[in-house]
Structures are given as structure tokens and as C-alpha cells.
Amino acid sequence: MKTKQLVAYVGLFLIGIVSLLVVKQSDATNLQQGLPGVVAEIDAGRFPSLQAALDHVPETGGIVRIPAGVFEISEPLVITTEDTRIEGAGAATHIKNVNADGKPTIMLRPESRDDDTKARIWRLQLGNFRISGTESCGDGILAEGVNEIFIQGVSIDHHGGHGIHMVDCYEDPRIADCIITYNKKAGIYIKNGHDIVVNANQFEENEDALVCVDSFNLCMNGNNLDDHLRHGVVIENTYGSVLSGNMIEECMGTAIILDRDCYGITLSANVIAHDMGGGVDLRDAHGCAISANTFTLLHHFSVRVSENSSRNTISANSFCNSHIGNAEKRKLVDENNDPVRIDIGTGILLESTKDITVCGNTFSGLDGAAVNAKGTCDHVLVSSNVIVDINRRTEDSEEVFVVDADAKVTILSNLQ
Secondary structure (H helix, E strand, O other): OHHHHHHHHHHHHHHHHHHHHHHHHHHHHHHHHOOOOOOOOEEHHHOOOHHHHHHOOOOOOEEEEOOOEEEEEOOOEEEOOOOEEEEOOHHHEEEEEOOOOOOOOEEEOOOOOOOOOOOOEEOEEEEEEEEEOOOOOOOOEEEEOEEOOEEEEEEEEOOOOOOEEEEOOOEOOEEEOOEEEOOOOOOEEEEOOEEEEEEOOEEEOOOOOEEEEOOEEEEEEOOEEEOOOOOOEEEEOOEOOEEEOOEEEOOOOEEEEEEOOEEOOEEEOOEEEOOOOEEEEEOOEEOOEEEOOEEEOOOOOOEEEOOOOEEEEEEOOEEEOOEOOOOEOOEOOOOOOOOOOEOOOOOEEEEOOEEEEEEOOEEEOOOOOOEEEEOOOEEEEEEOOEEEOOOOOOOOOOOOEEEOOOOOEEEEOOEO
16 A cells, blocks of 8 residues: 555656646747747947938837947938837937038938828837037928827937927827927927927027927926027917926017917916016917916016907916015116116006906016006906005006006906
């Protein structure tokens, strides 16, 4: 009996050993074969040129990794395959455009774009590298007909055109965590886009920071805009958009412009500071909300509403100068007559507009009146605002609200 049991135990042991060996052999075979569906990464460092590496991407897409180094190009890098990502090694990967004929650094487009402007490709991604140019080259990135484009962590500087130029990138374009500087035209120029995300980027010393035309649903949040040679943000013929949490400082022109049939746009919780041409200019905008922004040290106006705009609400904003409690940080007059250095504050300018609500704002330290209603303004309510220390440069006037004779403005319950 004991012999039989021993034989049985030995048999079970041998069966276990054989099973284990079979499993290990199967695992080894799977490891040797690799994960099904994997597309090999393309190391651009193994190719004679960056374009050769990009041309090696299969039709099904893939990833091209560009190593650290400075790579001079005289013709655009062209990418036409869907589901493709170009990945660098951060700012250490520097693509330098030395073209002098106005050509872009990178072009993303369907191969048939010249013959068929309705052609589209999907899901191209650019990440973690630097591109630079000269005044004689074109755009940094020119994307045409690319849906679900994603640009992240790219440094784009010193181009003769726009930093990023997107045309017909209609579905869900995303630009995040980029630094876009010293480009001769706009940092970002978007035409015919939809559900657009522009978040957490830095813009400096472009002509304009962002221009968005003929588009829908721009979501621009948490960006820092500084020292632009013209305007901050220009939006035209676009609806249903939001700009919030942005810092827009020291534009030589106007911080934000809404023009050409804009409607249903919210500008909220932005800091709009020290812009030489003014704060928010509603040139042709309707049904918009301007709320919870800080307007400080702005020249000419903080908010202007033109005769071509209507049905807008301006509420819960702070309009102020450099007051810090018992003093001002800046002087009313600078000894060098430098407008950038003076203390200044401006309010709201209404020009023959209609159906406007101005409610719950604080106006303090302004050069002139809190609200100036010119021309034939109609159906305007100015209510429940706090006004203190205004008309600092207009000593001959004590008017808090300046209203032309033909303007129909209801003023009530303001604290001054």
C-alpha cells in the first residue's frame, strides 16, 4: 500500500514539473513574439534627415522620436500620416528653420490637400521640442485639415509668420503647455475651428497672442500673455466661447477684441493689466458676459461697447489703478513722460449701444468717470456699483456717470 502511494505521489510530482515546463515554454514563445499590434518606434537619429524619418512612418501611423541636437532645415518638414506623434527631448531638440522664402518649419496636412480642400486627416500630435525661425521664414507650424490635432510642450519662436497657424482643423484642436514667443505675426492663428482648447500656454512679444476667426467654442484658460506688439486676443465671427483665468498684460494695443458677429461669449476671471490700447473692446458682440475680471492700469478704456454691439452684461468686475491702501504704487505724472510708468485707471465707455447691464462692479482710482454713455445709448441699466476716488485727472468734473442728452440710461442704487 505504501509503495502504491509513493508511486502516485511521484507521478503527480512529475506531472506538475512537466506542466510548469510547458507554461514556461509558452511564456518564452509569447515574449519572443512580442505584444500583438505593436508598431516599432522610429528613431530619427538613424536616418539621414528628419524628413526621411517622417517618411518612414507607415500609413497606419506611429511615433517618431527626435533626439537632442540642433537640426537645421531649409524646407518644411511635411507630415501627412494619421495617428502619428512626433516626440522630442524637450528644448534640447531644436529644429531651426533657415528658409528665406517664407516657408513654414512644419506642415501637417492631408497628402491630397492641394487638390481637395475638404480632405482631412486625424490625430496628429507634436510634443516636447523647440522650433525656431527667422523673419524671412513662414509659420512655425502650419496645420491644414487636421482633426483632433494635439500640440503640447512645444517652444515656438522667432518665425516670420504665425507661431501656430491652423486652417480647417475643425474637430477638437488642442494646444497646451507651449511657449510661443517673438513671432512676427500671431502666436496662434485659428481659422474655421470647432471645440478648441488653448490652455496653460505662455505668449510673449508676438504681434498678437491669439487670433480666432470663423470658429466655434473656443476654450482659452490659464494662459499668460505679455508684451505683445499689437493686441492680446482677437476673436471674430465666433460664438459660444469662454476666456477665463488668463493674464493679459502690456499689449501695445487692446487686450481682448470681439468683432464681426460674435455672440454668446464669456470673458471671466481674467487679469487685464497695463494695456496701452484698452481692455475689452466689444466692437461687434452680442449676448456676452464680462464678469469677475480685474481691469488695472488700462489706457483709454477698460471696457468699450460700440454701436454695433448689444445685449451684453458687465458685472462683478474691479476697475482700478495702483492703489495699495494708503498710497499708489505709481505716480500720476512720470518725469520721463513714459505712459507705461504712470498711474492710471479707466472705466466703461458705451457708444450708442443698447440693452446693456452694468451691475455690481467696483470703480476705484479712475482718471475720469466710472461710466461714459455717448450718443444714443438705449435701454441701459447701471445699478448697484461701488464708486470711490474717481475723476483723478478731470478735476473740473465731479460726474460719476457721464450721460449724453440723447442716451437713455437708468441709474440707481449705486454707492459712492
